Amino acid sequence: MNLFLDALAWLTDPAHWTGPGGVPTRVLQHLAITFAAVTAAAILALPAGVLIGHTRKGAGLVGAIAGAARAIPTLGLLTLLGLALGIGLKAPLIALIVLAVPSVLAGAYAGVQNVDTAITGAARAIGMNPRQIVFQVEIPLAAPVLIGGLRAATLQVVATATLAAYTADFGLGRYLFSGLKSRDYAEMLAGALLVAALALLLELLFAAGQRLAAKRIAAPAHEKGAAESDSPREKEPV
């Protein structure tokens, strides 16, 4: 437990809380790259996922993409992109987007596809056009599962954003890599605890958001859907 005390001492040292390498800056950088990657993935994957769920075509394609993406080691993608694009943020950002897309896609597609066909049929019967059905019926009802996909993606990205420090001076991963190089275990452990705390915090926030979405946006009867989307997710490399 001595090591944890050292890490705690490192964390409570005011010198580590100021300046460009300070904890607040690193946390903000970490959150910024996470947010950027998940947003980009959502812009790319949400419309595609909703479309696939709505038309119920191309589900096999989603499965194939998710399966293949799961097998790619993110460290490999990152290093390969790093060699091609050079040191900097471009390589980790692209690698993180690639990591986030399958989860967002699967969440959107599964959520929309699971909407009861009787409900969409009723919507069509009262004269809604396909656009209205998608935006006013399917997306609200799919919200809990759709948010579940974003939650899985965010969690993977916030964890893997640690690797961004491998090719750039960015994010909380910096403490891990500089601690590894200088054999400063306290710094490494402090960085590790910070990333873990950040990931757990986001996880709890998303869980609460998902419950809220199930209660408010989708009908209370669909709360079960939110619980189901809590199923095991694939593990991201880092």
Added chain:
Amino acid sequence: MNWLSLNWPQVIELTRDHLLLSAPALLLSVLIAVPIGRLAQQRPRIGGALLGAASLLYAIPALPLLIIIPALFGVPLRSPATMVIALTVYGVALLVRTAADAFGSVDPRVREAAVAVGHSPRSVFWRVDLPLAVPVLLAGVRVVAVSTVSLVTIGALIGVPSLGTLLTDGFQRGIPAEVATGIIATMALALLFDALLVAAGRALTPWATIRHERPLPQEETT
């Protein structure tokens, strides 16, 4: 291709290291997660807490976990034990829910029938519950296997040799062919594990192949 032809002995050695890290972790995950999943399914009150704890455990990022484990267990940072423990933690976190679902998928009437024809509780578990839970369980194990094989590469960052070493070494020395070899070899190993698991599943559930048109419940990410 040229890089590979010059360095294949190293690639083979690293593949072996990769295998020796991922296979024990996978085995341990199954051995630990199945009893917990069974307990969670039989006693939902304890089970809910266990499953919640597992999903939180799963939220801990891998590289940080690799650094936290030596501090908790007193194993050296750069040792295979650190890797195997970390991979097992994730494997268990991922599998317990599937294991609980797998036992939940067994028709209670089948269980009652087994009791009625005189099976002891132990025999019900080994000869009825477990075999019937295999299809769902296997879907979960396949997800864990692929992610474990992929995750092993992270160990290269703390200096545990695996195919991930090709990724970090190739990056530092600027050899794209070495990095590409590492990626392809890792994916190939993951596919091999998956194929072996599918074959094992067929062997363990001979009744499923007779009416294999019935789709097995698939683990999907949401």
